[in-house]
Amino acid sequence: MAGELEKNFEPKGVEEKIYSLWEKENVFTPKIDKKKKPFTIILPLPNANDPMHMGHGMFVIEDILTRYHIMKGDPTLWLPGADHAGIETQFVFEKKLAKEGKSRFDFDRETLFEKLKEFVEENRLTNKDQLKRLGFALDWSRYHYSMEPEIVERVLETFMKLHKDGLIYRGERVVHYCTKCGTSFSDLEVLYEEREDKLYYLDYGPIIIATTRPETIFADVAVAINPKHKKIKELKGAEAIIPLINKKIPVIQDELVDLEFGTGALKITPGHDAVDFEIGSKHRLKTISVVDRSGKMVNVPEKYLGLKVLKAREETIKDLKAAGKLVKEEPLKHSVGTCYRCGTVIEPMVFPQWFVKTKPLAEPAIKAVKNGETKIFPQKRFEKMYFDWMENIKDWNISRQIVWGPRIPAWYCLDCNDSIRINFLNKKKEVVSGPYKEIKQSYSFEEIKSGLQSLFSTGDATYQLKDGSCQKCGGPNVIQETDTFDTWFLSGQWPVNTLKANPGDLEYFYPTSVLDTLWDILFFWAGRMMMVGLYLTGKVPFRVIHLHARVVDKFGKKMSKSKGNVIDPLVMVNQYGADALRLALVLGVGPASDVSLSDEKVRGMRNFTNKLWNIGRFIIMSSKEQGFQRFEPGMPGLEEVDRAIIESLNKLVKQTTKMLDNYRFGQASEELFQFIWHEFADVYIEQSKQRIKSGDKTVLAVLFHVYSVCLKLLHPFMPFITEAVWQKMFAKNNSLLIKESWPS
RNA sequence: GGACGAUUAGCUCAGUUGGUUAGAGCGCGUCAUUGACAUUGACGAGGCCACAGGUUCGAGUCCUGUAUCGUCCACCA
Numbered sequence: 001m002a003g004e005l006e007k008n009f010e011p012k013g014v015e016e017k018i019y020s021l022w023e024k025e026n027v028f029t030p031k032i033d034k035k036k037k038p039f040t041i042i043l044p045l046p047n048a049n050d051p052m053h054m055g056h057g058m059f060v061i062e063d064i065l066t067r068y069h070i071m072k073g074d075p076t077l078w079l080p081g082a083d084h085a086g087i088e089t090q091f092v093f094e095k096k097l098a099k100e101g102k103s104r105f106d107f108d109r110e111t112l113f114e115k116l117k118e119f120v121e122e123n124r125l126t127n128k129d130q131l132k133r134l135g136f137a138l139d140w141s142r143y144h145y146s147m148e149p150e151i152v153e154r155v156l157e158t159f160m161k162l163h164k165d166g167l168i169y170r171g172e173r174v175v176h177y178c179t180k181c182g183t184s185f186s187d188l189e190v191l192y193e194e195r196e197d198k199l200y201y202l203d204y205g206p207i208i209i210a211t212t213r214p215e216t217i218f219a220d221v222a223v224a225i226n227p228k229h230k231k232i233k234e235l236k237g238a239e240a241i242i243p244l245i246n247k248k249i250p251v252i253q254d255e256l257v258d259l260e261f262g263t264g265a266l267k268i269t270p271g272h273d274a275v276d277f278e279i280g281s282k283h284r285l286k287t288i289s290v291v292d293r294s295g296k297m298v299n300v301p302e303k304y305l306g307l308k309v310l311k312a313r314e315e316t317i318k319d320l321k322a323a324g325k326l327v328k329e330e331p332l333k334h335s336v337g338t339c340y341r342c343g344t345v346i347e348p349m350v351f352p353q354w355f356v357k358t359k360p361l362a363e364p365a366i367k368a369v370k371n372g373e374t375k376i377f378p379q380k381r382f383e384k385m386y387f388d389w390m391e392n393i394k395d396w397n398i399s400r401q402i403v404w405g406p407r408i409p410a411w412y413c414l415d416c417n418d419s420i421r422i423n424f425l426n427k428k429k430e431v432v433s434g435p436y437k438e439i440k441q442s443y444s445f446e447e448i449k450s451g452l453q454s455l456f457s458t459g460d461a462t463y464q465l466k467d468g469s470c471q472k473c474g475g476p477n478v479i480q481e482t483d484t485f486d487t488w489f490l491s492g493q494w495p496v497n498t499l500k501a502n503p504g505d506l507e508y509f510y511p512t513s514v515l516d517t518l519w520d521i522l523f524f525w526a527g528r529m530m531m532v533g534l535y536l537t538g539k540v541p542f543r544v545i546h547l548h549a550r551v552v553d554k555f556g557k558k559m560s561k562s563k564g565n566v567i568d569p570l571v572m573v574n575q576y577g578a579d580a581l582r583l584a585l586v587l588g589v590g591p592a593s594d595v596s597l598s599d600e601k602v603r604g605m606r607n608f609t610n611k612l613w614n615i616g617r618f619i620i621m622s623s624k625e626q627g628f629q630r631f632e633p634g635m636p637g638l639e640e641v642d643r644a645i646i647e648s649l650n651k652l653v654k655q656t657t658k659m660l661d662n663y664r665f666g667q668a669s670e671e672l673f674q675f676i677w678h679e680f681a682d683v684y685i686e687q688s689k690q691r692i693k694s695g696d697k698t699v700l701a702v703l704f705h706v707y708s709v710c711l712k713l714l715h716p717f718m719p720f721i722t723e724a725v726w727q728k729m730f731a732k733n734n735s736l737l738i739k740e741s742w743p744s
Numbered sequence: 745g746g747a748c749g750a751u752u753a754g755c756u757c758a759g760u761u762g763g764u765u766a767g768a769g770c771g772c773g774u775c776a777u778u779g780a781c782a783u784u785g786a787c788g789a790g791g792c793c794a795c796a797g798g799u800u801c802g803a804g805u806c807c808u809g810u811a812u813c814g815u816c817c818a819c820c821a
Binding site: 007009192209210258262266267273274276277334380385392519552554584587588593594598600607608610617618621666670673686 | 786
């Protein structure tokens with residue numbers, strides 16, 4: 001039965017062959033059996049546009065679970081997909097455009113969208129092939145892409161449902177805006193950086209205020225002091241005076257003002273600061289904007305008009321100094337919000353955006369974890385984080401001013417809302433901007449619509465959720481919102497929408513069993529899926545959230561292109577084989593910790609694959625001479641050492657099973673490694689050599705038995721080599737190891 | 745400002761309810777070897793488990809505090 005084995009295991013070429021064997025027999029496509037409980041994982045969808053990096057390698061955890069459950073006989077589904085990744089992709093694409101000397105403003109939005117679509121299509125399939133290289137047992141017949149029409153359709157349905165339930169609203173609130181990327185962000189997408197800035201003390205007449213942003217004084221609408229301020233009596237009812245423009249503004253009281261900071265007085269600028277906005281709305285103050293979406297000054301004295309924010313700051317300080325209104329300046333260390341994508345300082349701005357009311361969605365999501373419907377591993381650390389976040393959640397800004405993504409399905413009648421600002425390319429390919437009531441004087445609706453880039457509607461604009469003529473005035477000049485959905489709005493409903501794509505799947509496979517991910521997107525993704533999944537189905541999207549380790553370099557440092565310490569998973573696969581890389585990523589690794597990866601470690605694991613291979617080779621060679629006998633638990637001729645190794649093996653089976661059930665992959669793989677190399681190979685096999693020479697057939701039976709069980713136990717971790725050996729030594733009629741049942 | 749995590753061999757890290765001489769991979773030293781494997785084997789060096797207290801018959805493991813590093817959250821104007 002046994003074929004020859006080469007001297008060393010050569011993964012190249014073999015891996016592809018083995019993978020196609022699995023694909024040919026459809027082992028990754030589950031058979032739905034209503035009597036059996038399914039096991040389901042949804043792959044954290046990689047960006048369609050990204051080649052694979054080591055982070056994707058950690059999906060090996062999901063592959064281990066998947067293969068383990070396939071072998072246990074559970075109908076097992078691991079569903080793959082790809083994400084259009086709105087902002088990420090558009091950012092990369094715009095960089096490419098810049099190299100060609102172009103920008104997004106050179107195109108109307110429809111053309112830009114088509115170009116982006118083509119761009120992604122070129123890359124979309126590469127990481128699909130890369131996932132296969134790692135051996136992942138994904139059901140490719142259920143592969144989905146977040147921009148495919150059926151998925152988008154369901155996303156729009158979800159929006160409609162939320163809207164109907166009163167959970168969607170357009171609101172004018174402070175949003176985080178990146179003037180370079182040209183879009184707003186949710187709270188999660190802002191990175192706070194510690195910066196060394198200056199705090200300027202300015203003379204506001206009866207009071208002195210402290211600010212880091214003197215250029216925004218023109219947008220001040222009040223000065224607020226804490227009610228416990230020691231000068232409260234003399235300041236009651238007083239008016240402060242904005243320097244340079246000598247504008248009078250009221251002095252108000254609010255507890256939000258910190259007595260200790262600066263002078264205990266805060267200039268209130270609702271247009272450009274979130275706290276100020278909150279105080280402003282409490283006191284019914286108006287909002288003035290002095291920075292526009294390109295980061296230039298507006299609504300300010302002429303000499304500052306059109307200046308960039310930082311330049312305007314310089315000029316203002318200069319003028320304040322000259323006017324004797326700059327009392328003093330001191331250094332200040334504080335954190336500044338920056339764009340997570342391009343690093344530009346985030347400009348808090350007030351304009352209408354689409355929001356999801358999150359409180360009603362968060363409540364069930366909190367409850368589900370509290371009562372254990374969804375468990376988080378490791379529990380102690382991350383449940384606390386989860387609750388902190390869910391309990392303090394703010395409404396979710398789901399609109400992005402980018403092109404790459406599904407457009408929000410709302411339509412405005414331009415005649416009913418003629419102050420909507422429009423940017424479009426006219427027939428001469430020139431950018432024209434202005435309120436509709438002005439530009440309609442010179443351009444037809446058709447020309448505007450076909451060259452449309454973006455529109456900025458006012459907070460009180462009326463909208464309808466259907467295309468066609470205006471439901472109010474009956475007019476034909478109706479145009480769709482140009483904002484697109486936040487990518488996470490799509491991925492937040494990914495498990496539901498992908499399972500809905502195949503009839504019967506949602507009912508059978510949902511709730512899914514495990515969500516496995518890195519903790520960095522716990523809130524972005526897992527949290528949103530919890531909220532939206534519960535909202536859409538009434539059931540949690542997954543029973544377990546397992547947080548895997550982060551891959552770092554051999555010095556424990558985060559891998560990054562700028563540090564040049566990135567290890568390409570495919571380079572490792574080519575050099576040492578997928579199995580070696582896989583084992584290097586899990587062996588001895590704790591959950592949600594760091595796993596340090598190095599060439600040396602992968603090489604060490606490659607040595608183990610070779611050891612495993614040569615055990616097989618040894619057994620084959622030995623049995624060639626002596627023949628082979630099937631192992632039976634009570635067979636005659638068993639010696640003490642045989643009984644000992646069998647007992648040890650049985651213990652290993654129990655241990656491995658228990659550890660896989662408890663997500664202890666690091667320890668499970670470590671014990672397998674120890675047993676196989678240092679107990680089975682180093683001790684038992686060494687001892688067996690004498691007996692084989694003397695014609696002992698029992699020892700061969702034991703060798704075959706122990707080895708075959710080890711291959712099964714190891715298969716989820718190292719699928720290629722175990723399947724390859726199985727084919728040579730144990731397969732009857734080419735039956736696959738993955739189809740063997742899990743030992744017990 | 746709040747919270748959390750880490751600190752174990754030269755390096756990178758395991759060590760689930762406290763229980764005999766604390767483990768792995770890589771690295772290092774000595775020796776061995778043309779019949780499974782040099783991608784090997786045997787043997788070995790190397791650790792007051794960050795520090796200081798406490799609980800216990802017994803602490804790497806539990807409690808308190810300190811230090812250093814790291815992470816997350818926050819409305820530091």
